[in-house]
Every structure is written in C-alpha cells, then in structure tokens.
Amino acid sequence: MNLVSYDDAMASYDPVMGLEVHVELGTKTKMFCGCSTTLGAEPNSQTCPTCLGLPGSLPVVNAIGVESAIKIGLALNCEIAQWCRFARKNYFYPDMPKNFQTSQYDEPIAFNGYLDVQLEDGEIFRVQIERAHMEEDTGKSSHIGGATGRIHGASHSLLDYNRAGIPLIEIVTKPIEGAGVRAPEVAKAYVAELRELIKALGVSEARMDKGQMRCDVNLSLRPHGREKFGTRSETKNVNSLRSVERAARFEIMRHATVLDDGGTIVQETRHFHEEDGSTTAGRIKDNAEDYRYFPEPDLVPIAPARAWVEELRAALPELPRLRRARLQGEWGLSDQDMQSVLNAGAVQPILETIAAGAPADQARKWWMGELARRANESGTDLSEQPITPGQVARVCALVAEGKLNDKLARQVIEGVLAGQGEPDEVVAARGLAVVSDDSALGAAVDQAIADNPAIADKIRDGKVAAVGALVGAVMKTTRGQADAARVKDLLLQKLGAA
Amino acid sequence: MTDLIKYTAADTAAAIASGQVSAVEVAQAHLDRIDAVDKKVNAFLHVDTEGALAAARAVDDRRAKGEELGPLAGVPLALKDVFTTKGVPTTCGSKILEGWIPPYDATLTSRLKDAGVVILGKTNMDEFAMGSSTENSAYGPTGNPWDLSRIPGGSGGGSAAALAAYEAPLAIGTDTGGSIRQPGAVTGTVGVKPTYGSVSRYGLVAFSSSLDQGGPCARTVLDAALLHEAIAGHDPLDSTSIDAPVPAVVAAAKLRDVRGMRIGVVKEFAGEGYQAGVMQRFNESVELLRELGAEVVEVSCPSFTLALPAYYLIAPSEASSNLARFDAMRYGLRVGDDGTRSAEDVTALTREAGFGPEVKRRIILGTYALSSGYYDAYYGSAQKVRTLISRDFDAAFAGVDVLISPTTPTTAFPIGERADDPMAMYLADLCTIPSNLAGNAAMSLPCGLAPEDNLPVGLQIIAPAMADDRLYRVGGAVEAALNDKWGHPLLEEAPAL
Secondary structure: OOOOOHHHHHHHEEEEEEEEEEEEOOOOEOOOOOOEOOOOOOOOOOOOOOOOOOOOOOOOOOHHHHHHHHHHHHHOOOEEOOOEOOEEEEOOOOOOOOOEEEEOOOOOOEEEEEEEEEOOOOOEEEEEEEEEEEEEOOOEEEEEOOOOOOOOOOOEEEEEOOOOOOEEEEEEEOOEOOOHHHHHHHHHHHHHHHHHHHHHHOOOOOOHHHOOEEEEEEEEEEEOOOOOOOOOEEEEEEOOHHHHHHHHHHHHHHHHHHHHOOOOOOOEEEEEEOOOOEEEEEEEOOOOOOOOOEEOOOOOOEOOOHHHHHHHHHOOOOOHHHHHHHHHHHHOOOHHHHHHHHHOOOHHHHHHHHHOOOOHHHHHHHHHHHHHHHHHHHOOOHHHOOOOHHHHHHHHHHHHOOOOOHHHHHHHHHHHHOOOOOHHHHHHHHOOOOEOOHHHHHHHHHHHHHHOHHHHHHHHOOOHHHHHHHHHHHHHHOOOOEOHHHHHHHHHHHOOOO | OOOHHHOOHHHHHHHHHHOOOOHHHHHHHHHHHHHHHHHHHOOEEEEOHHHHHHHHHHHHHHHHOOOOOOOOOOOEEEEEOOEOEOOEOOOOOOHHHOOOOOOOOOHHHHHHHHOOOEEEEEEOOOHHHOOOOOOOOOOOOOOEOOEOOEOOOOOOHHHHHHHHOOOOOEEEEEOOOOOOHHHHHHHOOEEEEOOOOOEOOOOEOOOOOOOOOEEEEEOOHHHHHHHHHHHEOOOOOOOOOOOOOOOOHHHHHHHOOOOOOEEEEEOOOOOOOOOHHHHHHHHHHHHHHHHOOOEEEEEOOHHHHHHHHHHHHHHHHHHHHHHHHOOOOOOOOOOOOOOOOOHHHHHHHHHHHHOOHHHHHHHHHHHHHHOOOOOHHHHHHHHHHHHHHHHHHHHHHOOOOEEEEEOOOOOOOEOOOOOOOHHHHHHHHOOOHHHHHHOOEEEEEEEEEEOOOOEEEEEEEEEOOOOHHHHHHHHHHHHHHHHHHHOOOHHHHOOOO
C-alpha cells in the first residue's frame, strides 16, 4: 500500500489518540495468591490452585498491589475511590485459567487525573487520565510448529501459567485531542513520563523490553474542524518508546490513506512490526464482543481508609518532572542540554554515577558522549548498556588521578562493554595506563625534537605555542599512552623554554 | 454395641472417647451399611474405604496414646461431592469433572480431618448443585429412603439420603437456594445453611459465589450444631469469610427453651401451591412454639414474592462465569482432541458432552442476563430485588428473633415428575431462596409426616446473619418437644431399606 505522507495526512486530518498502558507491578507475590512473581522460572512452577483457576479455588487481594495502585493514582493526580470493586471480564482463551479476568470495570480504584509531559522543545502538554485500575495478568501461550510463532498454522501450543495472576495496573487516558502534528511525539513523551513516574514510585521496574510495561495505541482521525471522533484502530503491545511514536505515525498515515480513498476505517486490533514500523490487522472488534462484566462476588469491595490514602500521598517521592527541573539547576545545564540528557534517558545513569563519586560534568560527559553514541548505534536504551554507573565513576576517577587520559578512558570503557571486566582490570590487561615516567618518556621526547628541528628552533626562539605539534608527535609514538602534560613540560625543559 | 449406625454423632463420639467402641468399628459398620443399601439409595458417588479406615485408625491411635479427642473424633461423615478432597475424586455430579483428582483439600475438608471426622466418601448431587431433586446428577438419581421412587431433594440429595438411610450420622451440604434445607425437609433430617461467610468456600466448587454456603446436615439438631462448630470460622483463603467468633450453636442446641422468644410467621409463605399436609404440620409447629412459651406473630415480607425470579437471574449469571473454566485445557474431560481440531473446537465439544441439560440451560440464561444491553434489566434489577429482600428481613428482625415457614411447599415428589418442567422444579425452593439472597442463617428440621402421603415435612427457621445460635435454640426446643410427643425421632417411622 502506498501511504500518503505524514505532512499530507496532517494537512487534512486531526488525530485523536487514546493510550492504554499496562504496568506489571513488582510485588513479590501475585495479585490474588501467594505465588512468586519472579521471572524466568521453570514453566508452571510458580502456580497454585488459585492462579491455575482450579475448581473451588478463591482469590484473596494482595494488599501491596492495592497500595501500589493507589500510589500510581495519586501520582497521576487522580481521585482515589472511596469504595471500589473488582469485576469479572468474561472471555475464553486457553492462557486464561478461569476464562475470566479479574479486573475492574465501572468502579476503578483511581480516576480523573492528568499527567503533564514535556515535549522535546520544552513545552508542557497535559494528558488527561481517565482511570487506573487493578487486574491480573494472563498466562503465556507459545505456539509451536508454525512459521510465525502465531497460533495460525501452529501444530500445538504450550501454556505457561507462571505469569497468570501477576498484578497489573492498567492506565487509560481520556481521548488526547489537540496534539495535532505532534501526536506521535506526545504519545512517546507520555509513555516515557509514565515510565519515569512508575520507576520513581518504586512499584515496578517498568522495563518495556521485559514486558513489564506494555502500551496499546488507539488512534482515529477526523477532518479538521469536525467534533465527532472517527473510527479508531487499536494497535496492541507496542513495546518501546520509539515504537509508540512510530506506531502512532504509521496509523495516522494509514488512516489518512484509507480515508482519502473514500474508504472506511474498520474498528480492529492491529499488530505493530518493529522491522518496518508498520501495523497489520489482527482481530476485528465488532460489537459482538461482549465481556459480560459483573462485580466479582469472590472478593469483598475495597474501601481504602482516607487516612491511609493521605499517608501514601504524603510519602510520594518527588515527581520526575519536578526532579528534572531541580537536577537541571544542580547540574547547571541549559534547557537544551537538559533535554538532550532526557532524550537520551541519561538522568538516572548520571545520578547514579555521581552517587558513585564522579563529578557531575564528568558523569554527564561520558554518558552523553561515548555511551550515548554506542546506545544509539546499537538501537538500545542507555540504561541497558553493559556497564554500571559505578564502573563509569571509576573511569572518571582514573582520569582525575591522571592515570588515564580521555583517549585511554574510551578504550577502557570499550573493554568494560566488551565484557573484559572492571575498569582496572581492563587497564591492566590492555596496558592502558598513562606513561608519565620521565625515563620512559625521555627517548620519545628526544626523538620528537630530532625529527622536527624547525619546530624545535621556533620554540627555542620563544614561540612556545608551537610545542603542541611536538606533543602530538610524542603521543603518536607512544600510541596515546603518554601523559600529555608531562610531555609538554619535558619538551619545554629540554628546549630551554620552561 | 449393636446398631452403631443408629447412634447420633454426639453419642458415637462419646462411645469412642470412652473406649466402648473403636473408631474403626464405627467406620466399618457404616461402610458395611453403605455396601448393603447404597445400590438402592445411590447416595454415594465415591466411597473412600481405605481413607475412612485410615482416618479411623488414626483416631484410635490418638486415643490409645491418651491424647484428647475433639467432640466429633471418629464420627463418620458423608461429604457432598462439591468440596475438593486431595487425592480423592471430586466430580460435582458432572461428567465434565469425571476422573479429576484434586491436588488440594478444601478448607472445610481440612477442618473435618483436623477434627478427626472420618470421611466415608463423596455424595451424589445435582450437577454443579443445580437442581432440587438430585435427578440432574450425571451419575443417576438418588432415592429418598422414605420411598425410593421419590426424590431426596436437591441439590444435596445424596447427603440427606445418606443420613436418612443410616449410611452416615453426619453429612455436609451446600446451600445456594435451599440445597441443604430442602433435602433435609423431604428426608426427615436436619440441615442448616449458616450465615453467608461463616463457613469457608475455599475448595467449594462454585455454582453461585455470592449465594453458595456450606453447612451441616445431621439427624439431630445437636449433631448439626457440633458439626457447625467444627467447620465454621474465619478463613484467610476466602475473602468473603467473616472474621468474627462463631456463635455458640452447641450451647444453644442444648438449651431447649424458647420462653420469651419472639417468632414471626412469614405471611407470604402459604396459599396456592402449598400442600395441605405441609401446612397442617407447619401450623401445629406454630402452636407448639406458643405452648413452649414463645410469642408468635405474623410478619409480612412483600418482596419475598420476587425472590425466585431474582435468584434465577443472579445464580445463573454467576454460574455462567464460574463454569467457564471447564474448557478441557487443564483438567477433567477432554473430547475431540484428535490432533486435527483447534482448542476452541475441543472446548466446545467437551462442554457439549460434559455438561447436562440443566447446567447448559443455566449457563445460557446467565450469559444472556449479563449481556450488554440486558445487564441492567436483568442482573441489575435482580440485585435491587436482593436489596429489597434484605430490607424486608431487617424490618422483620426488628420485631422478632426468628422467622418460621414451611421449608418447602410439598413433600418429596416422585422421581421424574418435574424433570421436564423446570418451573415446577424451581418452586421447591420458594421458601428457602430469600435467606440465600440476604445471606442470613436458616435451618430445616422435621416437624412430622404429611397425613396424605406419610412423607416428612420440614419446618424452616430463619435468623439474622451471625445469629445462627437462635436457629439451634428454637430447633433444639422444637425437636425435643416433638420427640417427646412422638416417643421417638421421626426417622424411626421410615420403612426399613
């Protein structure tokens, strides 16, 4: 399909988005039973009658799950329900043990909030929050024997219920209107801000690559000037910040193409493809899909005591946006520099590097320079680089002590990233220490003077600035390992210009 | 010791504790009785001979070591096949669970075991407790020991019949709309639906979660009270379990004094559809209570007439969701898995073959009632009726201590008579359903035989939530007075099997 360009799409239409984000809570046990939530265990080893939905089993609410939901609600400026209930969402799927999901329907624990997100140019966009509610995750199906890993064409499927019953918080925005051409950017910024918020609250690691945070992008277009929303598509499980932006962008262009052709958008779920940033049709969501919600009779209603809610509100951590403003001041950065740090996802690594003893400017320099470049090249998150803030801080310390220069430090970092051990181990193994021993440097200095008599004469005549060329020559013969400051001193001494 | 099977639970426990008889002898006597009569009665779906004898031996061992035994240690019990039993089949009377061996015990099962109760086996029931005659069991109907061609009530017909046939002195039932009380009434035994939330539902295979309640069945009020105390109490595994002390039901059962109590007769439970002999015995019970010193007044609960339709929306709605898990994926029956069919097809074929007609009827009814566009009119309205019924109870209990009525409008009807007429069948629970909807406590106990058919009539007593002791106080007094009058317990008039 030939898509109309993004600019052409925006010239005719106004996008309306709805974002649904599922966050897997980091509780030790599942939402309704005592099973462990640790990832990566032997399939079906972390199960019990309740999360397997065995006949007769009953759920009991995880209090930490409720507390986490309230914290998220408060941080999103939501009202916290005086009284709310769980509801059953009924549908059949083999990885759902009870064939209903215990969720919340018209009585969510938190509702009516907002989240302010900062766009790349510093502008604040307010995303209205419809609700945040508690529910349980499903099991996991693996379809074996097909070409695509999808159920279609598979010879059989394997079911792992370790994930079944892990607590989820679903956060749903109100329709996001008025973002215009920046809708994809708003979508990305919202998910990024939400992720920071969740991490700051300490309720989940919110790793999108591990499925701890999953985003559905609902999108529709309407011609400019029209009030009524168009038909929406629901792009499911868009699982990185970049993908959220790309999915929104692609859907805008796809909708525009269909509408320009006089076609109609089908209400359907769509799959996002990382490889080319496109989406393809999944299941058609006609109105026959009816979840037959009703209040969960196996769980008593939840009525969070107001005093408890206020306690949780008072204990909320500094919210990411305010924290960023504070850090910008502390680090003395311009808006633009701070924005670069944010865009690179470098705040936390820098903070942790500072905490490990590095000066702020040095910490920022390495994360925003060498490491950001590598993350960019490999298309991974900065926080996922195989180097710890402690290791970066150690490199900074070695530089400060004069044991490494910047060039050597880059090689040390490369070694750490390549899995060659701690910075000091890389220095030792690769012999990367700066040479500042006069006897070791003397020969190289003499050689440089002998090789460049004209420059040496200029220096003898007082043109001290010309020493740089000789320093460069020494660095070259020592393969960058010489202590440049010491080399300069030695040269000037020998040429009588000191 | 002859006729161990006729002993009450209280006397059996005392005899074992004093060493007059061993728990193994008691268990063996009941296993022999089951062997002798259960082909005719079909009260049991599964008899756990080895488990029962092992449990009895354990009690005898504890006694031999001088350990103190609980008030029901060594007493045999028939467990409705709707509670999970680790290592012992649990079918709920359904083909779809045929062969399923639960890996865990229900809380109630564990409490019975901890009390030294000897579980003889699992009793027959209407499939998933849906029915009032036990004819909906996938494993054949149970006969009423008073007349084997008649129904023993339902859904807990197996448990009630086991008591009436002297196959066990104690049994467990579950009561969603009357499934303990109505079988009790038509078999001349005692059945109690405790306050909702007072007996754990963990391990009770759900029919309608907001209505289901396990409870004691026995031949005497005191035995029911002893069993009640053994199984009731807070359970952290059941979110709806009440965290409060269990009312002192055993003490109340022994009181035998209703002087000064105010008792309300529910006006709405009389008239068309009520068998003359049932009303006669009921009215005699009212007189008896007056003679015993209670003050009896008439009470009106106008919303009760809406209880039946509300129940038949709420219970099937919840059932349609509760029974969704029977999909052939993890346990139980699996039909059509020949390597060519999809999971959906296997699920559909399994449900087609595994569920009986009444279960399918209720799943369809409930699915419809919860559907978008119908929810408010059906499920929503039914919940409002539920509130109205609770208010009627509240108003009534403001003036009286307990309410009384016939337990069920008729005596036991012949097997097959109502099988093709669901509405007629549903009417059997007319008087019992309001207590399930309100979540309060109720008991049925025998109050005589209907003159026209010589079949047992049940008297229902209803108490406010967590006032279960009042049931036993009134029930114990009525039972004692009637036994005095008759010279023996009613059950002795049942024909020999």
